[in-house]
Amino acid sequence: MKQLPDFIQKLIAEFDKLPSVGPKSAAKLVFNLLHRKEDLKILANHLNEAYNHVHSCPQCFNLTDKGLCRICSDPNRNKKIICVVSQNQDVEAIEKTNQFNGYYHLLNGLLNPLEGTTPDKLKIKELVQRIEENGIKEIILALDQSMEGEATVLYLKKLLRNYPVEISQLARGIPMGANIEYTDEATLSSALENRKKL
Numbered sequence: 001m002k003q004l005p006d007f008i009q010k011l012i013a014e015f016d017k018l019p020s021v022g023p024k025s026a027a028k029l030v031f032n033l034l035h036r037k038e039d040l041k042i043l044a045n046h047l048n049e050a051y052n053h054v055h056s057c058p059q060c061f062n063l064t065d066k067g068l069c070r071i072c073s074d075p076n077r078n079k080k081i082i083c084v085v086s087q088n089q090d091v092e093a094i095e096k097t098n099q100f101n102g103y104y105h106l107l108n109g110l111l112n113p114l115e116g117t118t119p120d121k122l123k124i125k126e127l128v129q130r131i132e133e134n135g136i137k138e139i140i141l142a143l144d145q146s147m148e149g150e151a152t153v154l155y156l157k158k159l160l161r162n163y164p165v166e167i168s169q170l171a172r173g174i175p176m177g178a179n180i181e182y183t184d185e186a187t188l189s190s191a192l193e194n195r196k197k198l
């Protein structure tokens with residue numbers, strides 16, 4: 001790609017950093033966009049807007065363009081129950097089921113010590129703080145059924161044992177290895193409803 005202008009190579013390099021996009025797909029996406037001038041302009045505007053307005057909610061760490069996110073600032077939700085998820089897409093997936101009326105807490109990942117994701121890299125300290133300060137009664141762990149998800153559940157179960165809070169985990173309806181975000185609404189809904197105490 002040496003013959004390409006520098007800025008195109010840099011653009012491809014940025015796309016290459018995205019999850020599930022290899023260098024070849026990155027180049028394909030960039031070339032496709034460069035041939036669609038109007039869409040390129042729209043994308044540039046959206047990216048600019050996202051850069052200027054989007055930040056993490058200071059309470060749950062979901063993305064928002066307001067101070068607190070839409071969910072944290074909703075007074076009609078149950079303040080005593082927190083659903084712990086690893087990422088933004090999981091909040092969207094659970095909200096779609098209409099089965100959950102509490103608040104969320106995003107860990108921003110799952111434990112994976114071999115790849116450097118140790119407990120201090122996740123928003124665990126902040127979760128404990130919320131439990132302590134807000135009189136939380138129940139924590140639902142809605143984490144992927146993967147090695148990392150299981151490791152995170154075990155860690156949180158042990159850590160939260162010392163707090164007066166009920167901990168439950170999504171029922172096993174979700175297949176091993178499956179991500180919350182790709183689980184269909186009916187399965188997720190029943191996994192929530194049949195959550196088991198830890």
Ligand SMILES: [Zn+2]
Pocket residue numbers: 057058059060061062068069070071072073
């Ligand atoms: Zn929030």
